[in-house]
Amino acid sequence: MKVPVIREKIFNRFGSFVNVKRFSKTWMGKHLTMIQLTELDACMHCRTCSSQCSVAVAFEGIPNNNILPSEKLASIRALVSGKELTLEEFRNIQEGVYLCTHCNRCTVVCPAGIDLQNLWIKVKELLLQRGIPELSVLSPFSFYRGLMRKETGEEDYERPLVQAREAIAAQCDLMKRKDKLLPLIPADRKFKGGLNLSAQAKTFSVCFGCQTCSTVCPVVANYENPQEVLGLLPHQIMQAAGLGLKDLAFGSNMLWDCLTCYQCQERCPQGVSVTDVLYELKNLAVRYVKERVL
Amino acid sequence: MKFALFLGCQIPIRLKQYETSSRAILERLGVGLVDIEEFKCCGYPLRNIEFKAFLLSSVRNLALAEKKKLDVMALCKCCFGSLKKADYFMKENVSLKKEVNATLEKEGLKYEGRIEIKHLLSALHKDIGIETIKGKMATTFKKLRIATHYGCHALRPSQVVGFNHGVSPPLFDQLVEATGAESIDWPMKLECCGAPLLGINDGLSIGLGLKKLNDGKKSGADYLCTACPYCHLQFEKVQKKILSQRNLGHPLPSILYTQLLGLTLGVDRKALGMEMSEIPITGIEGLLAKETRLVEQPESTEEIEEREEIESNEE
Numbered sequence: 001m002k003v004p005v006i007r008e009k010i011f012n013r014f015g016s017f018v019n020v021k022r023f024s025k026t027w028m029g030k031h032l033t034m035i036q037l038t039e040l041d042a043c044m045h046c047r048t049c050s051s052q053c054s055v056a057v058a059f060e061g062i063p064n065n066n067i068l069p070s071e072k073l074a075s076i077r078a079l080v081s082g083k084e085l086t087l088e089e090f091r092n093i094q095e096g097v098y099l100c101t102h103c104n105r106c107t108v109v110c111p112a113g114i115d116l117q118n119l120w121i122k123v124k125e126l127l128l129q130r131g132i133p134e135l136s137v138l139s140p141f142s143f144y145r146g147l148m149r150k151e152t153g154e155e156d157y158e159r160p161l162v163q164a165r166e167a168i169a170a171q172c173d174l175m176k177r178k179d180k181l182l183p184l185i186p187a188d189r190k191f192k193g194g195l196n197l198s199a200q201a202k203t204f205s206v207c208f209g210c211q212t213c214s215t216v217c218p219v220v221a222n223y224e225n226p227q228e229v230l231g232l233l234p235h236q237i238m239q240a241a242g243l244g245l246k247d248l249a250f251g252s253n254m255l256w257d258c259l260t261c262y263q264c265q266e267r268c269p270q271g272v273s274v275t276d277v278l279y280e281l282k283n284l285a286v287r288y289v290k291e292r293v294l
Numbered sequence: 295m296k297f298a299l300f301l302g303c304q305i306p307i308r309l310k311q312y313e314t315s316s317r318a319i320l321e322r323l324g325v326g327l328v329d330i331e332e333f334k335c336c337g338y339p340l341r342n343i344e345f346k347a348f349l350l351s352s353v354r355n356l357a358l359a360e361k362k363k364l365d366v367m368a369l370c371k372c373c374f375g376s377l378k379k380a381d382y383f384m385k386e387n388v389s390l391k392k393e394v395n396a397t398l399e400k401e402g403l404k405y406e407g408r409i410e411i412k413h414l415l416s417a418l419h420k421d422i423g424i425e426t427i428k429g430k431m432a433t434t435f436k437k438l439r440i441a442t443h444y445g446c447h448a449l450r451p452s453q454v455v456g457f458n459h460g461v462s463p464p465l466f467d468q469l470v471e472a473t474g475a476e477s478i479d480w481p482m483k484l485e486c487c488g489a490p491l492l493g494i495n496d497g498l499s500i501g502l503g504l505k506k507l508n509d510g511k512k513s514g515a516d517y518l519c520t521a522c523p524y525c526h527l528q529f530e531k532v533q534k535k536i537l538s539q540r541n542l543g544h545p546l547p548s549i550l551y552t553q554l555l556g557l558t559l560g561v562d563r564k565a566l567g568m569e570m571s572e573i574p575i576t577g578i579e580g581l582l583a584k585e586t587r588l589v590e591q592p593e594s595t596e597e598i599e600e601r602e603e604i605e606s607n608e609e
Contacts, residue, residue, distance in 0.1 A: 053334075054303050054334045054335040055334070055335050055340075055351070056334070057334055057335070057347075057350055057351045057354050058335075058337075058340055058344075058347040058350070058351055060346075060347070060350050060397050061340075061344050061345075061346035061347025061348070061349075061350050061351075062343070062344050062347050099340075099343075101303035101304075101335055101339060102303070102307070103303035103304075103306070103307055103335075104306075104307045135343070136343055137493075137494070138342060138494055139339050139340070139341075139342035139343050139494070140338060140339035140342065140372075140490055140493075140494075141339045141493075142492070142493025142494050143339070143489065143492050143493050143524070144493070145493045146492035146493030146494075146496055146499070147308075147492065147493075147527065147531055147532070149493075149496065149535075150535075161494065161495075197345040197346070198345065198383050198386070198387065198390070199386055199387055218485055218486055218502060219498065219502075222498060222501060222502065222505075256494065256495070257491065257494075257495050257498055259446070259486045259488070259490050259491055259502070260446070260447075260490050261446035261450070261485075261486035261490075262446055262447075262449075262450035262451050263446075263450065263486075265450065265451045266450045266451055266452060266460045266461065267461075273451070275451070279341055279342070279345070280345065282342050282343075283342075283343065283344055283345050286342075286343055286344070
């Protein structure tokens with residue numbers, strides 16, 4: 001009985017060695033360590049990581065297999081073995097790797113002892129540098145990346161953030177007009193009606209433009225000439241939503257530079273849920289840009 | 295009193311001392327904690343991307359607690375805010391609730407909204423009560439000036455989270471003053487720490503954090519007091535990083551409220567993780583009153599006079 005087991009083991013070792021050799025020749029494999037390449041081969045796909053993953057539940061709302069660690073690893077393995085990926089597949093892996101809170105649970109529970117979290121971090125950076133915009137970088141999932149900024153090169157660190165904003169800006173033609181005189185014809189009724197994920201988001205319609213939200217906003221207060229940096233200010237975004245001017249609402253930096261501190265919402269005399277509207281606009285912008293470009 | 299403890303993703307891996315110190319003080323105060331291993335992300339970072347994913351992640355945790363008939367106690371203010379908002383959305387919109395519950399049913403879960411969601415601070419203030427806490431104190435601080443940092447996601451929107459008054463909240467200040475420390479007035483008390491934008495727009499995030507720290511220093515604070523991992527990491531790790539890059543004078547160290555309270559309750563300093571801070575906070579232990587006060591025996595007027603005399607002599 002013992003002999004075949006040993007033979008199997010030897011064979012596995014050998015097979016793994018051959019695989020690792022093969023992996024190390026692809027663009028991604030070149031950047032991973034020998035240990036990481038061996039680990040890719042050590043995964044038994046038992047899915048313990050996926051059952052413990054903090055973000056796994058998101059899969060029900062964002063249908064992307066690669067959110068689940070076990071599937072993510074399988075995709076990375078395919079990538080490293082040189083499989084040609086379509087743009088969509090690539091983007092899905094990138095998004096899946098990005099939607100991680102770095103809670104380390106997957107690594108702790110892996111029965112094969114694979115250092116999964118560090119693998120995600122490494123692969124994430126490698127993918128982000130390939131130039132395909134990832135909109136999730138504009139979410140608090142980036143917190144860990146910010147904490148660990150030192151470990152990424154300065155240029156490499158900023159690039160994905162710039163790319164994501166550029167990808168959004170590219171879809172917002174009206175923002176580029178210099179004369180700032182806009183015809184009201186492009187008013188998008190569908191867009192107005194689309195702000196309906198929660199009842200809060202409809203409150204933009206009662207905004208009477210008193211500017212209290214923009215006055216109390218700490219982000220607006222941070223700049224001498226806020227419009228130059230931020231585009232539309234909170235009260236103007238509420239108005240843009242009211243007028244159905246999607247480009248102006250999506251294309252303003254204000255949307256992505258919102259701290260979500262809820263000062264505006266707390267103080268609004270009209271009961272407009274300003275922060276919740278901004279949240280919802282972000283969701284719609286992500287969806288809109290994804291559909292059009294990615 | 296019993297709560298399901300909601301730790302979230304940051305605390306167990308990046309701020310262990312918050313977990314250990316919370317457990318230690320709550321044990322001392324006689325609060326039972328139940329760990330639900332199936333708890334996962336509160337959904338907070340998902341809300342920028344997809345509302346439904348956020349809501350599902352959040353409500354799933356609430357459903358797990360409801361199944362065990364336990365109220366939830368969150369340590370993180372962003373977790374607390376997210377859970378509270380999710381609870382609010384579920385109660386506000388019946389069709390949304392149906393949709394979420396239909397997905398949760400795959401796991402045999404369902405959320406009806408029968409439990410309460412608390413933050414550690416609100417539980418200490420409302421459920422346990424300041425008098426009870428004071429009664430268990432072994433000693434108090436003297437001549438300690440603390441700047442309280444409330445944290446946005448616990449405080450606002452006040453109608454939804456119901457933590458405390460949204461514009462002039464006294465809750466945290468009262469809790470800090472219970473330890474004998476002075477809770478100072480400072481202009482930027484209720485402002486954001488900048489952490490939500492870390493990694494998205496670092497210049498802005500760090501700029502806002504620094505503004506707040508400078509304001510605290512100018513107002514004469516010895517320490518900043520927090521009760522949220524995001525705020526704390528921003529004032530600690532990020533402050534440390536900036537200090538090494540620019541010359542900003544002395545740092546304003548940040549202490550967790552559980553550590554502050556733990557010291558007065560006489561909890562083992564190892565459980566409080568006093569040595570684990572990147573910007574040292576051990577100096578605060580020197581400000582604890584030396585003589586141990588007898589529990590539940592308020593000082594008589596004579597004693598107070600005597601103490602004041604000694605203090606003025608010292609000065």
